[in-house]
Amino acid sequence: QKEVEQNSGPLSVPEGAIASLNCTYSDRGSQSFFWYRQYSGKSPELIMSIYSNGDKEDGRFTAQLNKASQYVSLLIRDSQPSDSATYLCAVSPSGTYKYIFGTGTRLKVLA
Amino acid sequence: GAVVSQHPSWVICKSGTSVKIECRSLDFQATTMFWYRQFPKQSLMLMATSNEGSKATYEQGVEKDKFLINHASLTLSTLTVTSAHPEDSSFYICSAPRSGSGETQYFGPGTRLLVL
Numbered sequence: 001q002k003e004v005e006q007n008s009g010p011l012s013v014p015e016g017a018i019a020s021l022n023c024t025y026s027d028r029g030s031q032s033f034f035w036y037r038q039y040s041g042k043s044p045e046l047i048m049s050i051y052s053n054g055d056k057e058d059g060r061f062t063a064q065l066n067k068a069s070q071y072v073s074l075l076i077r078d079s080q081p082s083d084s085a086t087y088l089c090a091v092s093p094s095g096t097y098k099y100i101f102g103t104g105t106r107l108k109v110l111a
Numbered sequence: 112g113a114v115v116s117q118h119p120s121w122v123i124c125k126s127g128t129s130v131k132i133e134c135r136s137l138d139f140q141a142t143t144m145f146w147y148r149q150f151p152k153q154s155l156m157l158m159a160t161s162n163e164g165s166k167a168t169y170e171q172g173v174e175k176d177k178f179l180i181n182h183a184s185l186t187l188s189t190l191t192v193t194s195a196h197p198e199d200s201s202f203y204i205c206s207a208p209r210s211g212s213g214e215t216q217y218f219g220p221g222t223r224l225l226v227l
């Protein structure tokens with residue numbers, strides 16, 4: 001069974017610090033990886049997508065992918081209280097639009 | 112970015128009634144849409160894949176006769192919860208991939224269903 005695993009948290013970081021969120025997946029054939037942010041009571045919103053090994057940066061966010069280790073992470077620099085949310089890792093198997101979601105990591109940024 | 116809407120945003124109904132939820136892609140066409148369900152403090156669980164012009168594909172454990180899906184056009188999919196019961200109370204979210212954006216899915220705002 002294809003799985004995506006995340007530490008449920010909560011992960012607490014002080015304001016201004018770097019938050020590091022991790023995700024592992026079991027399907028070695030997966031090609032597309034996504035990070036979504038979900039505020040309580042709201043639907044997920046896309047933060048970043050990553051398809052190739054290495055780092056991808058967008059503003060304060062950096063996604064890192066290591067397909068050999070089946071690991072994808074999200075770094076949030078200069079964390080703000082408004083970043084407090086649940087971060088969902090989603091993995092898309094090759095050739096399909098379907099996502100497999102992790103359980104999400106709840107991030108708390110302390111002012 | 113791509114916009115997906117859902118209607119209604121919340122609904123309260125009596126046990127035994129049916130509820131229809133609409134999902135629309137507002138600025139792009141979507142031959143495929145996805146329906147998810149999310150219970151409190153849990154992650155999104157894919158219920159089914161809605162396919163324009165053909166039958167929906169349901170995930171294991173999801174009753175296709177209870178959760179009716181109709182992909183009526185390239186911009187509209189509907190989910191009908193038939194004979195709803197309190198255990199069907201949940202947050203229902205649809206999503207759609209937009210061609211040319213990889214496999215990125217754009218999510219609707221969700222519909223919160225409460226069955227009394």
